[in-house]
Amino acid sequence: xxxxxxxxxxxxxxxxxxxxxxxxxxxxxxxxxxxxxxxxxxxxxxxxxxxxxxxxxxxxxxxxxxxxxxxxxxxxxxxxxxxxxxxxxxxxxxxxxxxxxxxxxxxxxxxxxxxxxxxxxxxxxxxxxxxxxxxxxxxxxxxxxxxxxxxxxxxxxxxxxxxxxxxxxxxxxxxxxxxxxxxxxxxxxxxxxxxxxxxxxxxxxxxxxxxxxxxxxxxxxxxxxxxxxxxxxxxxxxxxxxxxxxxxxxxxxxxxxxxxxxxxxxxxxxxxxxxxxxxxx
Numbered sequence: 001x002x003x004x005x006x007x008x009x010x011x012x013x014x015x016x017x018x019x020x021x022x023x024x025x026x027x028x029x030x031x032x033x034x035x036x037x038x039x040x041x042x043x044x045x046x047x048x049x050x051x052x053x054x055x056x057x058x059x060x061x062x063x064x065x066x067x068x069x070x071x072x073x074x075x076x077x078x079x080x081x082x083x084x085x086x087x088x089x090x091x092x093x094x095x096x097x098x099x100x101x102x103x104x105x106x107x108x109x110x111x112x113x114x115x116x117x118x119x120x121x122x123x124x125x126x127x128x129x130x131x132x133x134x135x136x137x138x139x140x141x142x143x144x145x146x147x148x149x150x151x152x153x154x155x156x157x158x159x160x161x162x163x164x165x166x167x168x169x170x171x172x173x174x175x176x177x178x179x180x181x182x183x184x185x186x187x188x189x190x191x192x193x194x195x196x197x198x199x200x201x202x203x204x205x206x207x208x209x210x211x212x213x214x215x216x217x218x219x220x221x222x223x224x225x226x227x228x229x230x231x232x233x234x235x236x237x238x239x240x241x242x243x244x245x246x247x248x249x250x251x252x253x254x255x256x257x258x259x260x261x262x263x264x265x266x267x268x269x270x271x272x273x274x275x276x277x278x279x280x281x
């Protein structure tokens with residue numbers, strides 16, 4: 001089963017590129033971030049025409065996440081809705097649409113767009129850390145249920161210096177600070193593994209290049225888009241790849257897709273057979 005994540009930086013701007021990539025790659029599930037459109041305006045039909053269902057959680061001009069899937073999703077949840085923790089105030093995160101989850105083929109798919117944080121001195125930075133702490137609590141609840149988890153998306157954090165083209169230049173700064181890395185490690189705990197690092201231990205592999213200063217042409221990138229899986233799924237993992245080719249498109253997203261291939265022996269795929277099924281939850 002192929003599962004992909006891609007921050008597309010506007011679904012309407014990048015729609016044809018996304019459809020082309022799906023037709024070439026044929027993922028079973030693709031999770032999108034920064035869709036930047038309200039739910040009612042999301043372009044559902046182009047995905048339905050090529051055999052995919054669409055679950056969205058969006059807002060105008062900012063943020064927004066979506067799960068595009070060949071396989072019928074169940075138990076679709078939007079945001080931290082229903083999560084209870086006396087130490088966390090989840091309501092403060094309702095306005096920003098950054099998390100959508102669903103059960104697909106026995107796996108809890110959790111698609112996230114982690115706040116950027118702007119700078120360590122910004123109030124947005126504390127929002128980012130608080131958001132990550134709430135994500136950790138959210139995952140605690142899933143773990144209590146015995147869920148197999150695939151947590152993926154744009155995390156806006158380079159987990160280590162290996163994930164930055166010039167770590168000395170950005171040391172201690174946004175997306176590279178110890179505070180952010182510790183918060184991410186708290187999210188992962190001992191339950192989730194970085195799919196990419198199971199296969200590749202070296203530096204030089206990026207998923208995001210700034211639009212400025214010819215960053216892509218000079219290969220000055222960061223690895224901030226990740227797919228984390230439950231340890232129990234690691235034996236099923238065949239590969240994890242970063243596809244940098246879409247970054248060379250005309251008017252590309254500044255991010256590129258990351259994809260894993262899971263070898264699930266018993267796949268109970270419930271494909272959509274008629275139009276009404278596309279709207280069942």
